[in-house]
Amino acid sequence: MSSDNPVLAAILNRASVRLFSGRALEPETLETLLAAALRAPTTAMGHFYSIIVVADPGLKAALHQACGRQRAMNGSEFLVLCIDLRRSDLWAERFGARRRMTGYTALIYGTIDMTAAAENLVIAAAGLGLGTCYIGGIGHNAARVCRILALPPGVLPVVGLAVGYPAESPAPRPRIPLRFMVHRDGYRDMTAQEIDAAVLELARPSRRDAGGTADDVLAAARPYISMIEGPFWERGEEHLRAALAGQGLAPVDGGRGGGEHE
């Protein structure tokens, strides 16, 4: 989809970039991107997130290794975005307030604040002709990332962002059609026939052209299904539980678990 509006164009034409030129970002460009991130809405002015710029080559190599050596981390700047309940706790302690942002609330609103900032940065980068790629490997290896970056309790690394000058111009990838992502006045399940049709629309064009037999649909569905099932997510959940406990952010028994920093 194209648009004459430059903001819409930046959003509609964006695609994750996984091949970067190796040219470093000018410090003032990085500063502009970070300023754009910080303009994101934040829950109750809480600022429940932090951004870590990873500049040290040794740390970057260790994170690259921990995240499965993802190509997008080569030739780009690398940021680690964290849920951060620690800063607000320190502020609350400083001014004699009882801390209250705990449990699932802390996880969900921390994730909202962090993601809104990340997506602001991603769109700002697109507007400047820069490429970005979310690196989910940071969250899937959160406990290791905590050790590598010596992150204290209350801070959970969730996503990485590779940012830099692109060396490829990928086309935007397909999405599940809007009519199945957007509901009106309630929620409607997709029918089996709609799922089959959407799978073909979601598939890469080569598969989409194959046609509509049951075998075609199954072949088109396989890449999607293999991403949402599989041991990948089970291992990820184990790691995430360990990291939540280690960082004192497990929402057990109505509060946070061990690792409190008081």
Added chain:
Amino acid sequence: MSSDNPVLAAILNRASVRLFSGRALEPETLETLLAAALRAPTTAMGHFYSIIVVADPGLKAALHQACGRQRAMNGSEFLVLCIDLRRSDLWAERFGARRRMTGYTALIYGTIDMTAAAENLVIAAAGLGLGTCYIGGIGHNAARVCRILALPPGVLPVVGLAVGYPAESPAPRPRIPLRFMVHRDGYRDMTAQEIDAAVLELARPSRRDAGGTADDVLAAARPYISMIEGPFWERGEEHLRAALAGQGLAPVDGGRGGGEHE
């Protein structure tokens, strides 16, 4: 901060709008905004979210009541953004896959997908001269919202978005200074002196001018602290736990709780 780049300008000058003109969005404008939302990155192509357009006046009034009658819901379109594990479960069942996206992973990546889409819509709206406001009351009253919209298991409403033609032009609100939000190669706690200085920068200009005595700092801190503590979040956590259990999304015992839809 200003910028000649239209994408940066849209991001840097955005502020939440709470007063709308009452003029309805053209259907094609709403469609464009939804298309922008759907271009957001999505975890493993999972599309773990749904957007509900609330058009029925009775439903909108019921949500307005449930969310504490927030002014931003008057004279604007209203969307409810949900974590949605249900669609991917249906797809997985259709193609014989075991479901694996459960537990904390489902909550966090659902929240990431949902928020990236929401923020894309917010920036796209800013680029079109429209106003938006996140409505946290949706998540704080998630169980009631589920009943009002008859949301099935696997779907959790987390944020609302009011979208429309603005009837005010608020200035962007202050943020915690970038140097405390962004770390380099690790995590650094703010010192007590830095917290005091940041509190004064964060405060509205009227308070910031007051000066730097301990009493000034405490007065400046009060609005921030009152938002992050207080019974508001404790009640919200209770509601959230009830909604997670009710929607079959509580990450207890390594999987989802009751309410499975298989």
